[in-house]
Amino acid sequence: MKKHNFNAGPSILPREVIEKTAQAVLDFNGSGLSIMEISHRAKDFQPVVDEAVALFKELLNIPEGYSVLFLGGGASLEFCMIPFNFLEKKAAYLNTGVWAKKAMKEAKAFGEVVEVASSAEATYTYIPKDYTVPADADYFHVTTNNTIYGTELHEDLDSPVPMIADMSSDIFSRPIDVSKYICIYGGAQKNLAPAGVTFVIVKNDAVGKVSRYIPTMLNYQTHIDGGSMFNTPPVLPIYAALQTLRWIKANGGVAEMQKRAKEKADMLYAEIDRNKMFRGTVTDKADRSYMNICFVMNDEYKELEADFMKFATERGMVGIKGHRSVGGFRASCYNAMPKESVQALIDCMQEFEKLH
Numbered sequence: 001m002k003k004h005n006f007n008a009g010p011s012i013l014p015r016e017v018i019e020k021t022a023q024a025v026l027d028f029n030g031s032g033l034s035i036m037e038i039s040h041r042a043k044d045f046q047p048v049v050d051e052a053v054a055l056f057k058e059l060l061n062i063p064e065g066y067s068v069l070f071l072g073g074g075a076s077l078e079f080c081m082i083p084f085n086f087l088e089k090k091a092a093y094l095n096t097g098v099w100a101k102k103a104m105k106e107a108k109a110f111g112e113v114v115e116v117a118s119s120a121e122a123t124y125t126y127i128p129k130d131y132t133v134p135a136d137a138d139y140f141h142v143t144t145n146n147t148i149y150g151t152e153l154h155e156d157l158d159s160p161v162p163m164i165a166d167m168s169s170d171i172f173s174r175p176i177d178v179s180k181y182i183c184i185y186g187g188a189q190k191n192l193a194p195a196g197v198t199f200v201i202v203k204n205d206a207v208g209k210v211s212r213y214i215p216t217m218l219n220y221q222t223h224i225d226g227g228s229m230f231n232t233p234p235v236l237p238i239y240a241a242l243q244t245l246r247w248i249k250a251n252g253g254v255a256e257m258q259k260r261a262k263e264k265a266d267m268l269y270a271e272i273d274r275n276k277m278f279r280g281t282v283t284d285k286a287d288r289s290y291m292n293i294c295f296v297m298n299d300e301y302k303e304l305e306a307d308f309m310k311f312a313t314e315r316g317m318v319g320i321k322g323h324r325s326v327g328g329f330r331a332s333c334y335n336a337m338p339k340e341s342v343q344a345l346i347d348c349m350q351e352f353e354k355l356h
């Protein structure tokens with residue numbers, strides 16, 4: 001039976017990315033060695049990093065003066081590296097979910113943290129809009145897509161101070177005005193690569209302004225200077241990332257990714273809104289994520305939740321269980337998700353409705 005992979009992350013990758021990576025695992029560039037067996041300093045590997053960096057810059061229209069880094073540690077390590085490198089006195093954070101809160105927690109160890117707004121009281125079912133960012137903050141941190149709660153900023157915000165964004169789960173799903181940010185980071189395991197590599201886009205002249213000592217590995221300058229090769233980088237995930245970047249380019253770039261994402265999300269939200277058995281969890285429709293679509297059974301059908309899960313699983317749906325803090329269902333529709341899979345889930349919802 002065909003499987004439809006709605007996992008939130010690690011998640012679906014384009015089939016050709018998996019095939020090309022598998023080929024390199026067996027035989028990298030006809031060398032007779034696996035990509036897992038070669039030095040990151042091998043002459044054949046440097047072009048992989050160089051092309052990945054160049055494609056990042058091209059696809060996201062990154063201005064001059066920024067570096068693209070491939071590091072380890074996940075987005076979670078960036079939660080601490082960000083304040084280590086950029087927080088001198090005060091930082092502003094928008095609390096839109098678990099990941100934003102974790103980022104904020106780390107920052108508190110380095111200076112004053114202003115939570116400009118929070119939707120915690122409503123289980124993060126919307127993104128706050130009414131707040132002021134202090135003009136004397138070193139930066140304003142946002143999570144552009146809240147993977148767990150299914151809310152998303154569809155456009156770059158305006159801010160009186162430079163922004164920093166966790167784009168773990170929506171990178172490459174829309175054009176970004178990178179010039180508004182001094183740093184954009186994320187774990188790659190949604191729209192880019194298998195787990196194991198963290199991408200960081202950092203403005204070179206924003207680094208080196210804090211007065212504290214920064215341990216070598218946690219200092220962005222180390223990785224800018226080392227071209228992501230200060231220590232052994234995650235070679236295999238970087239190779240897979242390059243294949244995804246090529247795939248995005250060949251498929252029309254981020255504007256096309258955005259168009260497809262909106263089309264898929266519109267289809268599924270339309271069914272959630274139409275079907276008497278389900279409702280979306282996000283209260284402000286403008287905040288509905290295109291990447292993670294969260295929904296629950298309506299109150300009168302609540303006891304059928306496990307039945308629907310079984311029904312959908314039997315029809316090939318994978319990974320639609322909602323996060324434990326939200327419950328219900330979450331259909332993650334990243335770039336590689338085909339429209340046919342979204343339609344298969346919609347068909348499931350319609351068939352299930354007919355049975356009740």
Ligand code: PLP
Binds near residue numbers: 009
């Ligand atoms: N930020 C967001 C928005 C996420 O969705 C996740 C993981 O799902 C993380 C951060 C944590 O990423 P990592 O597991 O790479 O540390």
